[in-house]
Amino acid sequence: MRLxxxxxxxxxxxxxxxxxxxxxxxxHVMLDAGSFSRTAPASVDEEDVLDMLPQVxxxxxxxxxxxxxxxMVDAEVRIPDAITNLLSK
Amino acid sequence: MSVTKGKNIMNADxxxxxxxxxxxxxxxxxxxxxxxxxxxxxxxxxxECSWNFAxxxxxxxxxxxxxxxxxxxxxxxxxxxxxxxxxxxxxxxLHRAHTxxxxxxxxxxxxxxxxxxxxxxxxxxVRSARNCENVKGFCKDDFKLNEVAVExxxxxxxxxxxxxxxxxxxxxxxxxxxxLEHCPDIRSLKFAHRETWDMNSxxxxxxxxxxxxxHCAPAHPGFVDLVAMPTYTVTxxxxxxxxxxxxxxxxxxxxxxxxxxxRALEYVAFFFWPNVTMWIxxxxxxxxxxxMRPTGPETTRxxxxxxxxxxxxxxxxxxxxxxxxxxxQPEDIELCEKVQxxxxxxxxxxxxxxxxxxxxxxxxxxxxxxQKLVHEAYRKSEEVMKVIS
Numbered sequence: 001m002r003l004x005x006x007x008x009x010x011x012x013x014x015x016x017x018x019x020x021x022x023x024x025x026x027x028h029v030m031l032d033a034g035s036f037s038r039t040a041p042a043s044v045d046e047e048d049v050l051d052m053l054p055q056v057x058x059x060x061x062x063x064x065x066x067x068x069x070x071x072m073v074d075a076e077v078r079i080p081d082a083i084t085n086l087l088s089k
Numbered sequence: 090m091s092v093t094k095g096k097n098i099m100n101a102d103x104x105x106x107x108x109x110x111x112x113x114x115x116x117x118x119x120x121x122x123x124x125x126x127x128x129x130x131x132x133x134x135x136x137e138c139s140w141n142f143a144x145x146x147x148x149x150x151x152x153x154x155x156x157x158x159x160x161x162x163x164x165x166x167x168x169x170x171x172x173x174x175x176x177x178x179x180x181x182x183l184h185r186a187h188t189x190x191x192x193x194x195x196x197x198x199x200x201x202x203x204x205x206x207x208x209x210x211x212x213x214x215v216r217s218a219r220n221c222e223n224v225k226g227f228c229k230d231d232f233k234l235n236e237v238a239v240e241x242x243x244x245x246x247x248x249x250x251x252x253x254x255x256x257x258x259x260x261x262x263x264x265x266x267x268x269l270e271h272c273p274d275i276r277s278l279k280f281a282h283r284e285t286w287d288m289n290s291x292x293x294x295x296x297x298x299x300x301x302x303x304h305c306a307p308a309h310p311g312f313v314d315l316v317a318m319p320t321y322t323v324t325x326x327x328x329x330x331x332x333x334x335x336x337x338x339x340x341x342x343x344x345x346x347x348x349x350x351x352r353a354l355e356y357v358a359f360f361f362w363p364n365v366t367m368w369i370x371x372x373x374x375x376x377x378x379x380x381m382r383p384t385g386p387e388t389t390r391x392x393x394x395x396x397x398x399x400x401x402x403x404x405x406x407x408x409x410x411x412x413x414x415x416x417x418q419p420e421d422i423e424l425c426e427k428v429q430x431x432x433x434x435x436x437x438x439x440x441x442x443x444x445x446x447x448x449x450x451x452x453x454x455x456x457x458x459x460q461k462l463v464h465e466a467y468r469k470s471e472e473v474m475k476v477i478s
Contacts (some may be wrong), residue, residue: 018206048198
């Protein structure tokens with residue numbers, strides 16, 4: 001399961017409008033440092049999306065690109081106050 | 090009294106445009122300026138196969154910087170890919186035809202179609218197409234964005250829908266040298282300001298108005314106090330012309346000007362085929378591009394883009410913008426709109442061009458030169474030639 005789907009299932013507002021095709025950035029989250037270091041690094045395409053966001057941190061990721069397994073059990077995930085949707089730019 | 094018979098006299102009787110004899114020529118027929126059919130022909134025979142101004146090189150300097158422009162019925166996006174190569178694309182998603190880029194200018198790492206979220210890399214290849222792995226036979230490589238011709242020339246970026254067009258260096262071999270002579274800082278300038286106007290006139294009416302200063306004394310009292318009219322010259326070249334005049338600041342001039350010691354105190358304005366005029370005012374490095382994009386047979390959107398040494402204009406540069414925005418342009422727009430009304434009259438078909446013997450500063454030879462370029466474009470269509478002959 002992708003982290004974006006897990007967050008949606010848990011009732012959080014994660015539009016993930018582009019369905020994981022690295023186009024919209026509406027699943028942007030910030031991870032705690034430990035979880036960030038345990039996940040596979042972002043691809044160049046994901047970095048390209050993150051570069052275009054106004055509210056980005058050192059541990060920003062697109063949750064649609066993160067595989068959610070037992071290593072994420074204690075993860076702290078912060079959802080940005082404002083969602084940027086690159087599709088509406 | 091002897092009567093000379095021949096082509097010239099025949100043309101004078103016929104009151105037609107004469108491409109070879111500017112001193113005897115009449116204008117192109119008024120129908121060229123209001124007919125919906127001729128508007129379509131202008132798009133097809135001129136704009137769809139000429140080099141159209143896109144922006145200054147500084148506006149697409151970095152990978153992903155882009156500008157969007159309209160040419161005829163098309164939208165085109167100009168950008169620089171990650172390898173630094175200049176690119177121009179039709180702004181149409183190859184999935185279901187939605188326009189891809191919505192802003193007029195910006196910075197992107199890739200382009201996203203807002204309809205179904207297809208994304209394209211800066212080199213035009215498909216980056217992602219949602220759910221494509223489940224679509225039979227779909228291959229991303231088959232959907233690279235369609236390209237137009239793009240060229241850097243004289244400090245600016247130009248676009249041609251005709252990918253087989255001759256390069257601008259061949260079409261206007263001496264233009265860049267002449268522009269650099271009057272604007273040596275051209276490559277260092279920065280975009281500072283844009284003004285736009287929607288006017289009720291054909292685009293050619295606006296270009297022709299720019300092309301002569303016969304109307305300056307009666308219609309632009311401020312301008313003729315700024316320039317020294319006896320020194321005003323207009324020279325025509327392949328696909329461009331240039332107006333040069335000394336400037337004599339006086340108490341009646343609409344703006345005060347100061348000029349670095351190594352610069353001439355002069356006003357210079359270029360026309361560049363088909364729809365661009367470039368204005369260089371006295372003072373530090375500067376240029377303003379006033380270009381006319383036709384929006385209908387009798388409507389035109391005018392853009393005036395100002396470039397200075399800094400993105401923030403100085404007080405003197407602001408005064409120059411204000412004069413052009415608040416005085417000169419409104420004067421010219423009113424003239425063009427009233428000419429357009431007259432062109433519609435049943436009483437008017439063609440008018441006599443006033444090309445004087447010395448091709449002086451008040452001669453209309455550059456109007457003839459422009460109409461000759463239009464005429465050459467029209468010659469590609471027999472149908473159009475029937476209208477204008």
